[in-house]
Amino acid sequence: xxxxxxxxxxxxxxxxxxxxxxxxxxxxxxxxxxxxxxxxxxxxxxxxxxxxxxxxxxxxxxxxxxxxxxxxxxxxxxxxxxxxxxxxxxxxxxxxxxxxxxxxxxxxxxxxxxxxxxxxxxxxxxxxxxxxxxxxxxxxxxxxxxxxxxxxxxxxxxxxxxxxxxxxxxxxxxxxxxxxxxxxxxxxxxxxxxxxxxxxxxxxxxxxxxxxxxxxxxxxxxxxxxxxxxxxxxxxxxxxxxxxxxxxxxxxxxxxxxxxxxxxxxxxxxxxxxxxxxxxxxxxxxxxxxxxxxxxxxxxxxxxxxxxxxxxxxxxxxxxxxxxxxxxxxxxxxxxxxxxxxxxxxxxxxxxxxxxxxxxxxxxxxxxxxxxxxxxxxxxx
Ligand SMILES: NC(=O)c1ccc[n+]([C@@H]2O[C@H](COP(=O)([O-])OP(=O)(O)OC[C@H]3O[C@@H](n4cnc5c(N)ncnc54)[C@H](O)[C@@H]3O)[C@@H](O)[C@H]2O)c1
Numbered sequence: 039x040x041x042x043x044x045x046x047x048x049x050x051x052x053x054x055x056x057x058x059x060x061x062x063x064x065x066x067x068x069x070x071x072x073x074x075x076x077x078x079x080x081x082x083x084x085x086x087x088x089x090x091x092x093x094x095x096x097x098x099x100x101x102x103x104x105x106x107x108x109x110x111x112x113x114x115x116x117x118x119x120x121x122x123x124x125x126x127x128x129x130x131x132x133x134x135x136x137x138x139x140x141x142x143x144x145x146x147x148x149x150x151x152x153x154x155x156x157x158x159x160x161x162x163x164x165x166x167x168x169x170x171x172x173x174x175x176x177x178x179x180x181x182x183x184x185x186x187x188x189x190x191x192x193x194x195x196x197x198x199x200x201x202x203x204x205x206x207x208x209x210x211x212x213x214x215x216x217x218x219x220x221x222x223x224x225x226x227x228x229x230x231x232x233x234x235x236x237x238x239x240x241x242x243x244x245x246x247x248x249x250x251x252x253x254x255x256x257x258x259x260x261x262x263x264x265x266x267x268x269x270x271x272x273x274x275x276x277x278x279x280x281x282x283x284x285x286x287x288x289x290x291x292x293x294x295x296x297x298x299x300x301x302x303x304x305x306x307x308x309x310x311x312x313x314x315x316x317x318x319x320x321x322x323x324x325x326x327x328x329x330x331x332x333x334x335x336x337x338x339x340x341x342x343x344x345x346x347x348x349x350x351x352x353x354x355x356x357x358x359x360x361x362x363x364x365x366x367x368x369x370x371x372x373x374x375x376x377x378x379x380x381x382x383x384x385x386x387x388x389x390x391x392x393x394x395x396x397x398x399x400x401x402x403x404x405x406x407x408x409x410x411x412x413x414x415x416x417x418x419x
Pocket of ligand 1 (some may be wrong): 049051052053054099101134135136137158159189225226278309
C-alpha cells in the first residue's frame with residue numbers, strides 16, 4: 039500500500055490491458071473510462087465506487103516495446119521486465135492481461151513472489167491448470183481472483199432480476215447469444231496453443247453468468263462447435279444445457295452471423311422476456327416483457343398460417359396479455375475491482391470465487407467432449 043492505495047502491477051497492455059491501464063491510472067474503471075459523453079453520467083451513477091480512493095496503477099509491463107511506449111505516453115510507469123515488477127515491494131497485486139497461455143506461469147510466479155493476482159478470463163486453459171494455481175494460492179495465502187467482469191453487464195443483471203423475481207412466472211428456458219460477423223480476430227485467438235477459440239473467449243463469459251443465474255446442478259450438456267472461418271480453433275459454438283429441475287438453456291457464440299438473434303430470451307409459465315442487443319447510451323434497453331393476464335383465452339377460431347389452419351398458434355386476444363418494459367437497474371460498475379482489492383485486504387468476501395471458475399472450466403470441458411464425441415454428456419449427476 040503506497041500512498042494509502044492498493045497498488046496494481048499490470049502485465050500485458052494490449053486490447054484489454056490498455057483498458058485496465060487507463061481505468062486504474064485515471065482512476066475511473068474500465069467501462070466508466072470508455073463511456074462516451076452521452077453515457078458518462080449513466081456509468082458514473084452514485085452507486086459506482088470511486089476506485090481512485092482505493093487503488094492505483096503502480097506500473098505496467100508488456101513484451102512489446104510499442105505497448106510500453108504507449109503506456110509511457112500516458113504517464114504510466116513501465117517496468118523493465120516482469121521480474122522487476124514482481125520485485126517492487128510497492129506492488130500489492132498483479133493484474134494479468136496477457137494471452138491465455140501465459141496466465142498460469144505468470145500467476146504462479148506472482149503468488150510465489152508474494153503478490154495477489156487478478157487474472158483475466160479464461161483464468162486458465164484447463165481445469166487441471168486451475169487446480170494447480172489454486173494449490174499455490176492456498177500454499178502462499180495469496181488471493182487468486184478470476185476476472186469475470188461480465189457478471190456486471192447490465193443485460194445479464196436485468197435478466198437475472200427477471201429470473202430471481204419471477205417477473206414472467208416460473209422460468210423454464212433461457213437463451214443467450216453473442217453474435218458477430220468478423221470471424222475470429224487475426225491474433226492469438228485463432229491459435230490453439232495460445233488458448234484460442236471462441237469457447238475460451240466468449241463461451242467462458244456466458245457459461246459463467248448462466249451458472250450464477252441458475253443456482254442448480256447442470257445434469258446434461260450437448261454442444262456443437264463451428265469451424266467456418268478458422269479450421270484450427272472453433273469460431274462459434276452452440277450448447278444445450280439441462281438443469282436438475284428440468285430448466286433448460288441454449289448458449290450460442292457466433293462469428294459468422296450477418297443477422298443476429300436476440301442477446302437474451304427467457305420463457306416462464308406466465309410470460310416471456312427478450313433483450314435484443316446491448317444498450318447504447320441512454321436509449322431504453324431494446325427489449326420487453328410480455329406477461330399473461332388471463333389463461334381464459336383458451337378457445338379460438340383457427341387462423342390461416344401458410345398453407346394450413348391453426349388454432350394452437352393463433353395470436354392471443356390483446357386483453358389476455360400485457361407488455362411491460364424491462365426492469366430498470368442501477369449497480370456498482372467498479373464492484374469487481376473494489377471487491378478484488380478489499381478481498382486482498384481481508385475486508386470483503388471474494389465475489390467471483392476460484393471454485394466457481396473451476397466449475398465453469400469443467401463445464402466447458404464437458405462441452406468440448408460432447409462436441410468431439412457427438413454425444414450428450416452427463417455432468418453434475
Ligand atoms: N474480460 C474481458 O472482457 C476481456 C476482454 C478482452 C480480452 N480479455 C482477456 O485479456 C487477455 C488479453 O487479451 P487481449 O485482447 O488484450 O489480447 P492482446 O493481444 O490485445 O494483448 C495482449 C498483450 O499481452 C502482451 N504479451 C504477450 N505475451 C506477454 C508476456 N509473456 N509478457 C508480457 N506481455 C505479453 C502482448 O504484447 C499484448 O500487448 C486474454 O486473456 C483475454 O481473454 C478479457
